[in-house]
Amino acid sequence: MANRSYLYSLSNQPKSYSDRPESISGLSEWPYSIPFTYRVLMSGNPKLCASLVSDGFEDDSPDNKTQLYAISSDFEAGFARLKKFVEILRFISKDITDLPDSMLNETLEFLQKHKNRYLLLETIELDCMDESEESVLRGYVESEIIACREAGAAIDALPEDPKVSADIVKRVAENNSESTLSPFYGLQFNGKFDNVESEPPLGLYWSDVLYYELESKKEFEESLE
Numbered sequence: 001m002a003n004r005s006y007l008y009s010l011s012n013q014p015k016s017y018s019d020r021p022e023s024i025s026g027l028s029e030w031p032y033s034i035p036f037t038y039r040v041l042m043s044g045n046p047k048l049c050a051s052l053v054s055d056g057f058e059d060d061s062p063d064n065k066t067q068l069y070a071i072s073s074d075f076e077a078g079f080a081r082l083k084k085f086v087e088i089l090r091f092i093s094k095d096i097t098d099l100p101d102s103m104l105n106e107t108l109e110f111l112q113k114h115k116n117r118y119l120l121l122e123t124i125e126l127d128c129m130d131e132s133e134e135s136v137l138r139g140y141v142e143s144e145i146i147a148c149r150e151a152g153a154a155i156d157a158l159p160e161d162p163k164v165s166a167d168i169v170k171r172v173a174e175n176n177s178e179s180t181l182s183p184f185y186g187l188q189f190n191g192k193f194d195n196v197e198s199e200p201p202l203g204l205y206w207s208d209v210l211y212y213e214l215e216s217k218k219e220f221e222e223s224l225e
Helices: 036-041 076-095 101-113 132-157 164-174 219-225
Strands: 003-011 024-030 047-050 071-076 116-123
Touching: 024 164, 036 116, 071 076, 071 132, 076 101, 076 116, 076 132, 076 164, 101 116, 101 132
Parallel strands: none
Antiparallel strands: 003 024, 003 116, 047 071, 071 116
């Protein structure tokens, strides 16, 4: 197992492993973590859905497969919050030579190009690193849904002025807070912003070529023929 989280844009909210979307595109994958940008993007009404990565485990009985879950959310609502956060990062990045404006522009351009109605966040590889019980795995995904909602609420709580918000985010990132802004705690605004040891990483790497190239409805049906 690669032990990554995977982010996709797609045209439906999967009800089962075989409930494939008409269109789907990879957005990003991340080793051993779920980046903050994933959670912001997934903050638009996130809900439990079926995983499209796996239809149970290899040793499952065909008649009794483990139900595996992912998270579905509305693309537009999460993207609007991410755009607000990117404008805040532009002010923070003035002090970070390793976070150029071009990287932020590429983030928005890539996501705009790969926009679809919904988003899909697959965390099954991370969740299975130390667990295989179906109810526990579902609980992990439900906890991540809460984290996504909290990330969205943190963005919403910031002032509309990005310069003012930049000062707030930098302060909270260094000092733990039990308030609505606590999801910003731990973010790195230096050369380590996307290092493996950062928790959470910002997550500013985007690609439509992922380890799991999920099949669309047409491709899935053709593979069954």
